[in-house]
Amino acid sequence: MIGRLNHVAIAVPDLEAAAAQYRDTLGAEVGAPQDEPDHGVTVVFITLPNTKVELLYPLGENSPIAGFLEKNPSGGIHHMCYEVEDIRAAAAKLTASGARVLGDGEPKIGAHGKPVLFLHPKDFTGTLIELEEV
Numbered sequence: 001m002i003g004r005l006n007h008v009a010i011a012v013p014d015l016e017a018a019a020a021q022y023r024d025t026l027g028a029e030v031g032a033p034q035d036e037p038d039h040g041v042t043v044v045f046i047t048l049p050n051t052k053v054e055l056l057y058p059l060g061e062n063s064p065i066a067g068f069l070e071k072n073p074s075g076g077i078h079h080m081c082y083e084v085e086d087i088r089a090a091a092a093k094l095t096a097s098g099a100r101v102l103g104d105g106e107p108k109i110g111a112h113g114k115p116v117l118f119l120h121p122k123d124f125t126g127t128l129i130e131l132e133e134v
């Protein structure tokens with residue numbers, strides 16, 4: 001059911017420093033910061049030959065990654081995003097198998113303008129999984 005790894009998201013305590021490290025030390029193609037107020041994050045996309053890395057930094061109050069950074073002050077891997085062809089079919093199959101879809105279960109428009117869903121990390125070996133319809 002899942003296809004390509006779309007991105008790995010890393011929550012960072014200092015977006016400038018993390019972007020500079022990927023650009024200057026690791027030599028990656030690093031984009032400009034984008035505010036995503038609907039998701040409570042500022043995002044920097046890093047394009048690699050086979051996938052992307054998404055640096056996440058809290059935006060506004062009640063950011064969903066503020067608590068994560070409190071527990072992981074140096075930052076850390078926040079989620080993995082896998083591509084699916086039909087997000088509603090994927091959600092129905094996962095729910096039927098007992099997995100929990102976060103929120104109200106309805107796909108939301110993600111940072112790439114495509115429908116996304118998140119799956120409970122306790123149902124997937126401790127990893128928060130994002131599904132993105134492509």
Ligand code: CO
Pocket residue numbers: 007009054079081130
């Ligand atoms: Co993501």
